[in-house]
Amino acid sequence: VNLHLDPADLAFRDEVRAFLSEHLTPAMREGQWMTSGSYPDPAIAVPWQRALNARGWLAPLWPRELGGTGWSGLQRYLFENECALAGAPTVHPMGVRFVGPVIARFGTDEQRRCFLPRILASEDYWCQGFSEPGSGSDLASLSLQARRDGDHYVLQGSKTWTTNAHFANRMFALVRTSREGRPQEGISFLLVDMAAPGITVRPIRTIGGDHDVNQVFFDEVRVPVAHRVGGEGEGWACAKYLLEFERGAGIFAPRLRAQLRRVGEAMRRGALQPPDRLARFAALTGALDAFEWLEVRTMAAIVPGRSPGPVASVLKLRSSRLKQDIAQLGIDVLGEAALRWRVDDGIDDPLARFARVMVPEYCNSRAYTIFGGALEIQLNLIARTVLADAGLRGLA
Amino acid sequence: VQHKLAEMAVESLEARAGCELAALRSEHEADLTTLAACTKSRVAAAADVVGKHAIQLHGAMGVCEELPVAPAFRWLEAFAIQSGRPSQLGPQAGARLLADGRFARSAVLEERT
Numbered sequence: 001v002n003l004h005l006d007p008a009d010l011a012f013r014d015e016v017r018a019f020l021s022e023h024l025t026p027a028m029r030e031g032q033w034m035t036s037g038s039y040p041d042p043a044i045a046v047p048w049q050r051a052l053n054a055r056g057w058l059a060p061l062w063p064r065e066l067g068g069t070g071w072s073g074l075q076r077y078l079f080e081n082e083c084a085l086a087g088a089p090t091v092h093p094m095g096v097r098f099v100g101p102v103i104a105r106f107g108t109d110e111q112r113r114c115f116l117p118r119i120l121a122s123e124d125y126w127c128q129g130f131s132e133p134g135s136g137s138d139l140a141s142l143s144l145q146a147r148r149d150g151d152h153y154v155l156q157g158s159k160t161w162t163t164n165a166h167f168a169n170r171m172f173a174l175v176r177t178s179r180e181g182r183p184q185e186g187i188s189f190l191l192v193d194m195a196a197p198g199i200t201v202r203p204i205r206t207i208g209g210d211h212d213v214n215q216v217f218f219d220e221v222r223v224p225v226a227h228r229v230g231g232e233g234e235g236w237a238c239a240k241y242l243l244e245f246e247r248g249a250g251i252f253a254p255r256l257r258a259q260l261r262r263v264g265e266a267m268r269r270g271a272l273q274p275p276d277r278l279a280r281f282a283a284l285t286g287a288l289d290a291f292e293w294l295e296v297r298t299m300a301a302i303v304p305g306r307s308p309g310p311v312a313s314v315l316k317l318r319s320s321r322l323k324q325d326i327a328q329l330g331i332d333v334l335g336e337a338a339l340r341w342r343v344d345d346g347i348d349d350p351l352a353r354f355a356r357v358m359v360p361e362y363c364n365s366r367a368y369t370i371f372g373g374a375l376e377i378q379l380n381l382i383a384r385t386v387l388a389d390a391g392l393r394g395l396a
Numbered sequence: 397v398q399h400k401l402a403e404m405a406v407e408s409l410e411a412r413a414g415c416e417l418a419a420l421r422s423e424h425e426a427d428l429t430t431l432a433a434c435t436k437s438r439v440a441a442a443a444d445v446v447g448k449h450a451i452q453l454h455g456a457m458g459v460c461e462e463l464p465v466a467p468a469f470r471w472l473e474a475f476a477i478q479s480g481r482p483s484q485l486g487p488q489a490g491a492r493l494l495a496d497g498r499f500a501r502s503a504v505l506e507e508r509t
Contacts, residue, residue, distance in 0.1 A: 003420045081502050261500035279486025286434030289503035290414030296504045314406050383398035386405045
């Protein structure tokens, strides 16, 4: 890989730019700019997802015959970069990036016909039922019970940290269908209708004041056996495949760049910046540049959607730290104005708007070293690779 | 202890990527001073973690001349001091980045002009 984009890549990038200038509206950009939680609300993201789908660009990682784009790793990166820097809403990944590939790979023909077009059309909004109270980093210990009753499963238990369950009409869930054998062997993968009787969604208020995550309770909830993906007790294979897309297919640098830009613009607007803050800004820019190169190099070298291997842990760890460092600089730029983040005094100048999004983002950024495989888990994985190879070879 | 080792690996990897990128960009870069200052900031931060963790991992042997750890620590410190520490180079680099707006664009995918 080198830095030179060939004419075909440049033409592709220009095509993406043209699409953005035609379809990305000021309301969408404003909605994304003010988003401090993980994902913009459906009211912001869904119109954008529909525009992408109309162009055939919503699900780059799917097999082509099911709606994928067939892009190379570099093309995918170019696309994500243009979208992030233009301020486009983040596509909600639960359907397109997480459950979609699982249904495409492990689903029956009937399931593919039923669910995949509804994901592309944004008719279904999915949430992820993995973590439970008591089963977080040790996912295989999950205990939500699915009892077989004729051609249905009956679910009893709860899921937690369920992002955007309050918007979702469907959940993909790991459930326990057996307590025999290894814990992984008794897990099945179900597609659950969130409107089914017996489901209760309770909001969990979090540190930044956003409503992102929920606890979801299941009380004798009936799910058709026909909505199980893969065989009974074979859900772990689906989960591992899904996590490969969750961990390996994320592209972080462009969204981090958009975040750094928001902070840099606030610094430009503000009074003269003290030297130590300017030095921090330069150090952060240098760090993000290096991280971006590491990520582009990695993405360009793999089949899109497949895990890049242990280096995925490095990317996850560094992206979460960079997110935190940029957010920290952001609230330092605000100074005491940060304390007025919740004051609604009708003032809508750039500083007040910046405070309203930056302070929750700073608070929320602490969660990035916890979810999706905590920092300590990533360090374990990296240490294992370094010790096995006695060096950096396994990561580079 | 393993986590310290992993942190060192991560720092080394990103610092090396930063150097590689800077070398590639230097061919076409108009403002080499700012590019060098930003890269130096990243590498010096990595050197700090690697040098100090290396000593800590070795315990008292880490500060003895018998192992290569002690000279490596001094060498990394000398690198950080030479031509200016990040705290000395950073303010001007930060001001220039803000002025020309380059921080807001991809460091990798921008078209060469």
